Amino acid sequence: MLRSKLVTDYMTPLSRLIVFYPEQSILEAISLLIKHKISGGPVVNKYNELIGMISEKDCLRVLVDSLYNEMPPGKVEDYMSKSLEVVRSDQSILQVAEKFLATPFKRFPVVDQDGNLLGQISRADVLRATNDIPMH
Numbered sequence: 001m002l003r004s005k006l007v008t009d010y011m012t013p014l015s016r017l018i019v020f021y022p023e024q025s026i027l028e029a030i031s032l033l034i035k036h037k038i039s040g041g042p043v044v045n046k047y048n049e050l051i052g053m054i055s056e057k058d059c060l061r062v063l064v065d066s067l068y069n070e071m072p073p074g075k076v077e078d079y080m081s082k083s084l085e086v087v088r089s090d091q092s093i094l095q096v097a098e099k100f101l102a103t104p105f106k107r108f109p110v111v112d113q114d115g116n117l118l119g120q121i122s123r124a125d126v127l128r129a130t131n132d133i134p135m136h
Contacts (some may be wrong), residue, residue, distance in 0.1 A: 007096055008089040010129045011110045011119040014100050019044050020054050022077035029076050030059050042109050042117060043080045050109050050117040052080035086111045094130040096121060 018036050020029050020043045033039065033056060040055035058079045065071040085097050087108045096108065100123055107122040 003092050003094050005093040005129050005132070006089070007087055007091050007093065007121050008073055008118075010093060010125040011089065011121040012125070013119040014117055017041060017120055020076050020080070021045075022051065022075060022080070024076045026059065026062050026073050026076055026079055029043055030062065035058065039106055041107075042120060044117065048117065050086070050111065050115075052077070052082045052083065053084060053107075053109065054080045055106075071095055084109065086115075087121060088113065093126055097126050100126060 018032055018038060018041050020032070020041055022043055022045065025053060033041075040053060040058070042050055043052035043054055045051050054076055058081060061079055062073050067071050079109070085105060085108055087099065087110055089110050089112055099108070108122050109117055110119045110121055112118055
């Protein structure tokens with residue numbers, strides 16, 4: 001059953017995503033994470049192209065840098081993860097579940113065949129898909 005369920009059916013679409021920008025203050029990004037009760041999100045450039053991800057863990061580096069190393073907080077681009085793992089909107093939920101099991105990530109950006117950002121899928125979204133399957 002999970003093989004027939006697609007990422008596109010369970011992902012959060014781009015129109016509902018909180019996105020971040022490289023030139024944005026990291027303190028503003030932290031405020032958005034807290035305000036929206038999210039653990040991270042995609043970073044896009046001025047053309048809305050995916051260039052990174054920012055997470056709570058990335059933001060914890062701000063505390064270390066500013067408190068321990070006495071460095072002033074910087075921008076999102078100073079802390080974001082630039083190496084990206086993505087999934088396609090036409091992949092099955094089962095494939096994404098396997099990818100979550102093989103990586104430490106809590107979310108993946110969802111792209112189309114051309115690499116355009118369409119949304120995001122989280123572990124919770126995958127669990128929601130399994131909830132739609134009748135269990136015996």
